[in-house]
Amino acid sequence: QQQVKQSPQSLIVQKGGIPIINCAYENTAFDYFPWYQQFPGKGPALLIAIRPDVSEKKEGRFTISFNKSAKQFSLHIMDSQPGDSATYFCAASSTSYGKLTFGQGTILTVHP
């Protein structure tokens, strides 16, 4: 059962643009929502994470928006740069030890 749905599969923006990646979940027990960035040949690396008691969290150029009633959350990247070109994964967890359920990933390309 796919529990975290991510869209779009791929996204192309110009430098300075604001790509937005969306995720929706089904399991209402999820209560931790991280975003990971992955470069080719590397493991995923944590970008930013949010808990459902807040509707928005911002760290640097990265912002998570969270809508608990709609069971949706999204990642916004402000002033995107070519170095942001990577695959982005949303994830969710409901366990005390952080077992993660990942979305399918979004391949982001930022053109100079």
Next chain:
Amino acid sequence: GAGVSQTPSNKVTEKGKYVELRCDPISGHTALYWYRQSLGQGPEFLIYFQGTGAADDSGLPNDRFFAVRPEGSVSTLKIQRTERGDSAVYLCASSLGHKWDEQFFGPGTRLTVL
């Protein structure tokens, strides 16, 4: 400090063979996770260790897969009678073990079963 390391980085084997994949977590991290990432997909949970014990092995696809962590540090994922469908990148992550703690991922082992 050193991050999570995994060896080998690439493993090519023939169908039916046995393989072992190794993970060295960050020193002091009691929690260790194995995930499997198929091409074009997000990582899928396989197993979680807290210390030496497998606290959650619900993601292991079948009994051909087994993992150990005998001294609470290094972990080995073992796959018997490999099948072509086992081809994927196997990722290891470690953390301090609580929900909010960051999971640090290794670079993965790319397994190809011919």
